[in-house]
């Protein structure tokens with residue numbers, strides 16, 4: 440092989456970096472005349488907390504809904520572990536390992552903590568009791584619920600059979616996070632998880648997020664709370680007018696820079 444050929448073959452071989460777990464290219468979504476997503480891109484890397492920030496109406500929720508199957512984009516591609524996916528419902532995304540903790544939580548207040556953890560995925564007793572009589576395997580579900588909550592340091596909740604309506608806001612959020620961490624095998628998405636919480640409860644939820652990250656699950660955090668974002672995020676995706684305009688490292692930018700980029704007052708870094 441000549442020197443020239445060697446040089447060509449070297450430059451032609453791309454250097455393989457880590458591959459995003461979840462990514463999107465060119466997502467578009469219109470609601471009538473409103474363009475909610477305008478060629479939006481997205482990348483979530485393994486093991487990171489990625490914050491998504493943007494002004495009201497920038498399209499953050501629509502982006503997240505597209506990633507978790509709650510909205511079907513008009514165009515664009517979404518990939519999980521490098522393979523294209525076409526989720527038609529949040530259930531399909533959940534089956535693929537993407538769990539979302541919504542702002543309104545989607546917990547059932549009258550049900551117990553254990554029942555909420557297993558909502559929609561109830562375990563049946565083995566054998567005919569479960570197969571034919573559809574009896575629930577309550578003891579296994581309670582044991583697993585207890586294990587999951589202890590793992591995440593949430594066992595300040597004393598009684599797993601306590602109804603969710605009797606819990607504090609932070610404890611409820613904890614149950615929702617525990618559910619997402621228990622079943623989200625690939626990605627956990629959290630939409631404004633601290634918006635309705637007090638200082639102490641917010642702190643607990645931020646610690647929970649760091650716990651989930653330490654256990655290897657990447658998190659997408661949508662938040663308007665800059666101190667929280669800067670405290671936990673490894674990278675910050677800035678969304679503006681329906682698209683990603685920058686991804687910044689919180690160590691390299693101040694909160695006011697991030698807000699200025701987000702609102703258009705400062706040019707996004709190239």
Ligand SMILES: Nc1ncnc2c1ncn2[C@@H]1O[C@H](COP(=O)(O)OP(=O)(O)OP(=O)(O)O)[C@@H](O)[C@H]1O
Pocket residue numbers: 470473474475493494495496497498499500501502
């Ligand atoms: N179901 C819908 N029907 C019509 N318009 C919608 C719908 N969902 C979102 N939009 C519009 O799409 C745009 C983006 O909304 P989106 O909720 O994604 O923004 P956001 O960045 O999450 O805002 P916020 O921070 O205020 O929650 C907005 O102009 C919004 O009014």
